[in-house]
């Protein structure tokens with residue numbers, strides 16, 4: 028459906044010397060299938076918006092190719108560049124970009140009254156606008172001035188405006204980031220429901236990992252203009268390909284070590300606090316330096332009464348604890364490192380108490396050390 | 405600036421060579437850009453060129469003879485000294501009063517603040533020529549009401565003669581103090597009160613906080629304001645003409661006027677003095693720009709919003725207010741009252757009970773019989789409306805190029821359009837005479853030459869209103885129109901223009917107001933058939949028709965107040981508030 032191939036876009040640096048350029052998007056390639064919800068996830072400034080704007084046609088890529096439904100929208104090699112207003116894509120902007128001088132109806136009707144669609148018959152305009160407004164449940168506010176809407180309503184209005192042209196592709200740039208936490212969560216489900224019902228292929232941009240994981244069919248985690256990992260939400264969370272993804276998507280403990288041997292159960296990694304067995308590795312082999320990643324909620328806390336050690340058991344003492352409502356979070360000091368772990372709120376341990384921690388091999392992954400990867404850019 | 409950034413040729417060798425540009429704009433846009441640049445360059449640069457050319461050539465070609473001729477005219481040293489004494493004196497008066505008003509308006513809990521605000525703004529609404537004439541009747545040696553009052557209570561030593569240099573500076577300063585008020589109002593508003601509060605918490609008293617924290621923080625703004633006012637003082641024409649010419653207190657502007665109204669006409673002297681004055685004002689404003697840029701380091705505007713916290717004046721609350729009420733009476737009530745009084749008398753008499761018997765509306769009737777008054781109203785109206793419309797339409801397009809076109813060098817258009825700010829009206833008038841006097845085009849002596857003068861003079865105001873209202877149209881509003889399938893023209897017509905409209909209308913009304921007040925260019929460019937209101941008032945003054953003059957003035961002030969009220973309401977909506 029959407030193919031983005033080797034997309035590059037650099038900006039001239041405002042402040043620095045003349046030849047310094049910011050590589051906002053640096054060789055990005057991905058494919059989105061028909062009806063999929065595809066998410067670009069990454070920290071602020073990693074090039075998500077620029078990628079989206081290149082697809083939209085609002086930014087002109089330096090090189091690469093963008094194809095929607097076998098229709099080439101941009102190709103550097105073939106010198107094709109379709110203007111944004113002829114791409115027939117729907118887009119919701121981070122600020123919603125609701126035109127303040129029009130009412131709700133006129134905002135949504137605008138795309139049917141301009142450009143190629145300017146000759147749309149009046150009756151059809153009314154019908155399509157009403158349909159779009161009903162889809163987002165704003166039908167009753169059609170005559171209201173757009174600036175009089177609440178944040179959530181503005182967001183849905185922007186969506187209706189994007190949907191009214193029945194676009195081949197819907198582009199969403201952090202559409203929930205301007206809303207407060209509660210509203211954000213309810214609109215997340217709303218948006219997902221709409222997308223599924225309309226069956227519309229969607230490219231979604233966010234820096235919020237839980238949004239990305241809960242809504243998407245596929246996620247591309249971006250860093251410094253490059254895709255760091257591409258996969259379905261489960262892979263991204265459970266099998267991060269590198270420490271950056273592990274750290275950015277959810278919280279993760281990192282324990283430095285060296286891969287010593289491969290066993291039938293997995294790999295044995297020697298760390299300063301003892302040997303650990305890990306079920307999976309990515310990009311490291313025997314003899315390599317690595318980090319072992321394990322999520323706080325996967326660490327099992329054993330009361331240290333019968334502690335005799337054992338496979339993948341480390342001992343330490345509780346340093347600080349934090350009650351976060353649905354769970355307890357502990358910082359546990361090990362002889363040479365620190366681990367964060369999470370237990371149900373009922374099991375409370377006091378500070379200073381010695382504990383044993385079990386790291387189930389199935390949830391441990393050995394990844395290359397960040398330093399070893401550095402130098403690519 | 406970000407938009408301009410990616411307009412340049414991509415320095416990296418792998419950038420698309422010659423592939424067509426991104427979101428395409430019609431080629432017509434580039435043509436339009438060139439046309440806009442050509443018009444701007446013609447309006448702004450051709451006067452400069454003609455001035456320089458006329459000033460530096462004689463019949464035999466390039467020569468510096470004009471300079472020595474102009475500067476060897478008798479009385480030149482006095483004229484130079486007077487110019488600066490007058491400019492600095494006027495700046496001193498306006499800076500002190502404007503800053504004090506702004507400070508107490510923004511930062512104190514003085515009662516009667518609305519009155520304070522009115523006192524600060526209203527003088528600017530009264531056309532300079534009327535303000536000055538009103539003050540003749542308040543402050544001239546023998547008939548000045550204030551002087552008569554002072555004599556009757558035995559305070560003779562406080563008398564000031566309107567026709568002295570001191571009186572001129574005082575009157576001009578009072579008229580210009582609103583400009584300082586507006587500049588300093590913004591500066592005081594931008595000061596974070598936490599800085600003062602922490603000084604208070606450190607144990608400083610209120611006066612020492614003002615002295616040690618508040619004023620140093622606004623020092624760059626204050627310095628900039630003083631410079632601007634000196635420049636305005638040098639440019640000022642009304643006061644030096646009405647008060648300075650009869651009393652022989654010559655300054656640059658009155659000399660230029662005189663050079664063109666003697667026989668034979670001394671174009672060479674007018675040109676040299678114009679160039680001198682222009683160099684001074686340009687240098688002054690460039691200096692202001694530098695000060696402001698350096699002042700940005702000083703800026704205390706932090707990201708988070710804060711409300712200016714009023715200082716508690718304590719027992720000084722009422723004394724301060726009474727003082728400002730008095731100021732209001734002096735600069736607003738008295739001049740308007742004396743105009744009204746003059747307009748109701750068949751011939752001027754000092755206000756007294758006896759004179760009340762002779763009150764009549766005759767002058768308001770004579771206004772219509774007087775040859776030229778009705779024509780002047782019509783001409784002023786035509787000029788104000790057409791030049792305001794032309795300026796706002798043109799500067800809207802310029803603003804679009806500056807902010808949105810992503811074209812290289814678009815910023816230059818803004819600089820060009822802002823330049824006339826440094827061009828005194830009289831100097832522009834002189835330059836336009838040079839351009840059109842011998843031009844084969846029949847422009848000299850028509851309304852068209854006045855139109856050109858007004859448009860040039862008010863380009864800077866237009867560009868400010870236009871850029872600030874276009875600046876509010878965020879890029880995403882346009883992008884989303886484009887994503888909706890709108891062409892460039894659709895976007896401009898249906899999104900950009902409607903969103904800019906309130907700011908454009910505000911700017912339009914403002915330019916109408918200043919056009920009606922305009923005297924210093926018109927006085928050089930009008931002809932028998934193209935008198936405008938301010939010129940008519942000038943002529944009535946020269947003919948001693950004070951009654952009709954006052955009647956015209958009263959009507960004019962009332963009309964301008966209504967217009968300014970409208971402009972102010974509209975301007976507030978787009979965040980432009982200066983007059």
Ligand SMILES: Nc1ncnc2c1ncn2[C@@H]1O[C@H](COP(=O)(O)OP(=O)(O)O)[C@@H](O)[C@H]1O
Pocket residue numbers: 038039049050051069070071072073074075076077078406407409
């Ligand atoms: N118009 C522009 N001019 C210059 N630099 C830009 C421009 N737009 C984005 N950038 C730079 O490109 C990088 C990526 O920006 P963006 O795509 O907006 O990031 P994100 O949306 O992921 O936060 C940033 O470093 C940003 O400063």
Ligand SMILES: [Mg+2]
Pocket residue numbers: 072075076077
């Ligand atoms: Mg972004």
